[in-house]
Amino acid sequence: MARKLVIIGNGMAPGRMLEHLLEAAPQDYQVTIFNAEPRVNYNRIMLSPVLSGEKTYEDIITHDDAWYQRHGITLHRGKRIVAIDRGRRKVEAEDGTQASYDRLVIATGSAPIVIPVPGHDLPGVLTYRDLDDVDRMLAAAQGGGHAVVIGGGLLGLEAAAGLAQRGMKVTVLHLMPTLMERQLDPAAGHLLREAVEARGIRVITKANTKAIVGSGKVEAVQLDDGTELAADIVVMAVGIRPSTALAKSAGLGINRGILVDDQLVTSDPAIQALGECVEHRGLCYGLVAPLYEMARIAALHLAGDATASYPGSVTSTKLKVTGIDLFSAGDFADARDREEIVLRDAARGVYRRLVLQENRIIGAVMYGDTADGPWFFDLLRRREDVAPLRETLIFGQSYAGGAPLDPMAAVAALPDDAEICGCNGICKSRIVGTIAEKKLASLDEVRAHTKASSSCGSCTGLVEKLLSLSLGDSYKPALLQPMCSCTDLGHDEVRRLIVAQELKSIQAVMQALEWKTSCGCAKCRPALNYYLIATWPGQYADDGQSRFINERVHANIQKDGTYSVVPRMWGGVTSAKELRALADVVDKFAIPTVKVTGGQRIDLLGVKKTDLPAVWADLGEAGLVSGHAYGKALRTVKTCVGSEWCRFGTQDSTGLGIRIEKFMWGSWTPAKVKMAVSGCPRNCAEATCKDVGVICVESGYEIHFAGAAGLDIKGTEILTRVRSEDEALELIVALVQLYREQGRYLERIYKWARRVGIDTIKAQVCDDSEKRKALFDRFVFSQKFAQADPWAERAKGRDAHEFAPLSELRFAEAAE
Template sequence: MKLVIIGNGMAPGRMLEHLLESAPGRYDVTIFNAEPRVNYDRIMLSPVLSGEKNYEQIIIHGDGWYIKNGITLYKGHKIVAIDREAKTVTSDHGVVEPYDKLIIATGSVPFILPVPGNTLAGVLSYRDLDDVNAMLLAAQSRAKAVVIGGGLLGLEAAAGLEAQGMDVTVLHLMPTLMERQLDPAAGYLLQRAIEDRGIKVICKANTKAIVGDKKVEGVELADGRIIPATLVVMAAGIKPNAGLAKEAGLATSRGIVVDSGMHTSDPDIYALGECAEVGGHVYGLVAPLYEMARVAAAHLVDEGSTAAFVHNDTPTKLKVTGIELFSLGDFADGEDRHEIVLRDASAGIYKRVVLKDNRIIGTVLYGETADGAWFNDLKKKQVDITDMRDTLIFGQAYQGGAPLDPMAAVAALPDDAEICGCNGVCKGKIVGAIQEKNLTSLDDVRAHTKASASCGSCTGLVEQLMSVTLGDAYNPAAVQPMCGCTTLGHDDVRRLIKAKGLKNIYAVMQELEWTTSCGCAKCRPALNYYLVCDWPGEYADDYQSRFINERVHANIQRNGTYSVVPRMWGGVTSAKELRAIADVVDKFNIPTVKVTGGQRIDMLGIRKEDLPAVWADLGKAGFVSGHAYAKGLRTVKTCVGTDWCRFGTQDSTGLGIRIEKFMWGSWTPAKVKMAVSGCPRNCAEATCKDVGVICVDSGYEIHFAGAAGLDIKGTEVLGLVKTEDEALEVIVALVQMYREQARYLERIYKWAKRVTIDEIRRQILDDLDKRHGYYDRFVYSQNFAQVDPWSERVSGLHKHEFKPMATIGMADAAE
């Protein structure tokens, strides 16, 4: 049976997960996606806009998922016609695909105000990643933006643009913000919180025109005011995208009309998601859309299924960091209704529960939303609250006897209490999964139950459930803090350095609320590396935050002397170089000379004061620092390849030298050692290196993530490339990806285990744009990194490092 899906958003994605689980192989699936990408979490667009997450982090189904499940995905193909007679669909690129069953999941389109100027350059909507990317681009100008619409979407857009440094004004037609979800009191509190962030809010603002010549220059209001702007975001609402279905002759009203089993007026065609209309309702929040997905999958598996979609109110939450907001159901005033209100002005808390016949019909919580799930549960079950009416508004902890701690409150929730609203996961399912599958981490619970896997606002509840279920076996501080100076982990710190544009160590410590005045020996080198990596050319390397070896460019030994390793490109040397080394050894009385595992010569036991003179002599012979002390590119080991070896397939020595000359000087999270072998006999031992190349007749096999230290691990194969140029490009891009993502002191093999080999392969081998982006950023940063530290110091840089401050003789001391 052939199943064709038009649209690749979250609803059809979830539908496929259900389908693959209950009837794998039943359908041969083809998807047409008008967007040129895979299924990602649209709820998370706001965090992407504000810089708290990136696109990779919000992908739901990566390319590998489609391949693994044998699904054909046409990216960037918009379906332009459905022929119900012939049972085919046609894309704008001319692909004609037959179907037995068809699913329409075309989502919604933004409502664009019908005012003059609405097509000017600089007018955007806020629906998909392209919109977000366009906004991020516009935000670089740090100029003025106007967001039209003070609803959920508009406020998230405004907060995101503000976080990106824009001067933002929100225009809202109604008297208070989010009037569909909030009563005026909560709307007022929200407006104040939004304004506190520096965002201007104008309510009762009726947009008359968007003014400008070719490009947006401002927004004109009906009262004549003009708000200057170079970017206008329309977030005034959405409407179901039912045009295609209508042209095909299917019944439509506001959306595509479907029955409770998601069938359209054609029995072989289903519709689901934001484009579908069920029982007169259309939906925009994810929970009902996922419910549609479940129902549609059930009917696709079994035509006689009784699964039916039932309307349910869905709580609304605003995803703006620092603003707690929860709204549910109906909260308009009315004759037959009672309300209970709690206000705490100084704490900025407002709670309102609306009752009818002693049952909850609506709830608004602002400032403190922990009881949202509990109120939702009471409403859903239509619990008579007469007995607890006096204390209801204080929340679950105050019901019956002494106040409960939050843990006990979670423990007291019934098994069918909903924990994750987005995915409709109840407490019993989570507890069951934890116990049956021995889950011990939040990621495991997400993977198995989907709880907290969408918007993430129930993460705290899920963690509490894990604590209750596992007891001491669960360690909620799953994120290991960087050090004792902060509660943040490395990943959060790296993300926030970028998102907040923090460009020196003091800014990081201030903004991220370090608990010590100037850090410690653990965090300072890490922060220094992150700043060096993230802001090349802008950040001034803080040598006082580097470990001594990187500060004096030599390796400290147990007796306080140093060892010096000059660079020998690819491990190749000459009589002249060896003679120069011999002379230095004699002149400075260097006690030990040793050959290293990376094909270099190490001179050990040099006094610190002698280092600049040693480097001066080595420099005259053409040597530069070998960086044997660095968290950076160390050595590229090679074999003799086609130059000499009768088995060599490529010029391995030449490639090794080329890589080393291209990449030396770069700082990395931990040391990076490489090797190039000229044939699979692998004399350069490339298969236990951080990055290795095995030359073969047909090209270059790129290896990575090996280890031969505390851990022993053979490399993974990244892939085969045909030319030396491509090998270099792939290796450089791989190392840059590692530089940008890994935690300080994390070797490549550990980083790769975390982000997965598939993901690295996808970004470096499959996605050329990504690869070139990494490559270009590495090349740019080399402008600042590729400076020989030895010659700098021979010329006098940091000379305080190498000389005593003073020498006090016997006479002085005895005085």
């Protein structure tokens, strides 16, 4: 019969312990968790990206509701335990809920330290430990204003960076002469201060807070030198202390933390404790790696492994602020029996310092280039004799022993227990073993099965290299591929940072993301232009110089230097008036070739560049607008005649095709988009090889997507079936908007779908009606704020609202 295991606390340490326990002894325990927070388990070290806007709460959830249900775990949310009855082996929550246990695990974490200066209890004085704290800071940041962060350590700087990105004017107060003095030496602290101040954050060191002042709420912070700083909020980030009150009231052994032995057992053999609340061999830990090591040992002990033992941890530190690369480990204080090796590269902003004692690394500080951090940390942890490497040691693993190593060889040389993902405590052997055991083939699969690289992302490169080592040439590490030689960032990272940092011009992107060139290149500028258009409709002005010539002149350049003009024909339907206008233009400008295209349009080939404005002006008089034959946009909606004429037609496919095209034309997309609507399953419009296709059936409409009929040949996937035209339109628009927001520049829909997953797309577009409606609304919103097509305004015979934007460019600028 399964024993009863009760866990007090649902943070990262007990969450990881449960993962190990479920692997080692999945049937041994009936698990009940009491969580003081009203939510599931999430990754607390990723609160800073949530504060800055780079991630959402949903992005940092570790175990969702389905996980607890799948494993039969009872989770009591928002129920704080107030009493432990060790004699009866029961716990009781504030609301009276009780649970009996055979084994109890206490994981109450820590509490933030609040300096007891006058005014510390005023409304607006916040701490920074959990999601509720982040929500309070986000609410305060909505109005802008001034924020004062007391504490220049890890949490303080992460809070300051997040609030600054949210638009607040931020000042950091730090008592010591340099920032992060516990983790950094003065030289690295100096570089860190420069980087923080470059983000518009004021830093005051040697600052002693005298009082927080205000009438009914925070208004200012006074320092003991008389300085007064305006403040709408004050964030206390001066440290933490273990939460031991519950254990103390139960009579357990307490010092600074709850005292535990090497099996994480307290003074009561039936009770274990782990995480920030414990004290082990005189030390309390506040970083995630030791917590995860404790979790593994605690789980093995619960599973019956008497040999499992926790010896303590050597820790390393990384700052979670985008664009600041910092690594620190060990002891780097000055002493006579130590030597140091220092590397400074002022031009690159790189600083490295290794502290050696008896030819062993005992401390490492790195700023600006931290790629060798895991290697130095492993040498430190193993107490490796580095005398043979002494001459090249500071240059990193690639130069170990003299001749430069290939980067892949350097990763291959890492020992199996080398830590790869610090956020989640994942070592090399676990990643490599999981890749082999589960036949993983992508970064997303590794993230799903091991959590490596799923948090801050700084170890993504290492994980990609391990995939390459494991899979050989069959693995194509897309995320290691930068957009171009102008940047080391990939498309996804650039899009994420454009949103997170609210970058609203190409120049702002290049400056904030440290582009290597002054103004980009033909690869990155069009991509950045699209990402900004898609992200900030109505706020970003389309940059004509970042478009290819075809888009600037609304025509396709041909091999002889002339152009091809393709007017739009809604759903492939035309009229005598449009045909006469086309014939008149052909005669007037002596256009040599007129051809019917595969997209049910007429192509005018051989137009001189100088004639393009006049050609379009004449076509515009007849209501003809561009068919986007050149564009990364909706090109055509091919149709058959459908139920209006065909004896096999089940629905009005022509009418639906025209409706879709008029609603969506002119919307820029990552790559070209071709659609089709077939009036019956005979599929005369070839809808099953298009980016988006509709097959009309007796009961309604079958919506397809992710087909291809070019260099790649691929049939479509069925998205869903609906009964009405309105439903079909909403789903198609939502699908395309999701593609616009997630697709990489020049990535066709079928490649995007293959990358993110068909089921993922269906879940967002089909299964979640609120998300679908939100996607639809965002598409409509983006259409409203684009400038009108300069010749569409002259179109005759159609209502003005039927015309979505064609381009934000004025044609006079394009016809250069």
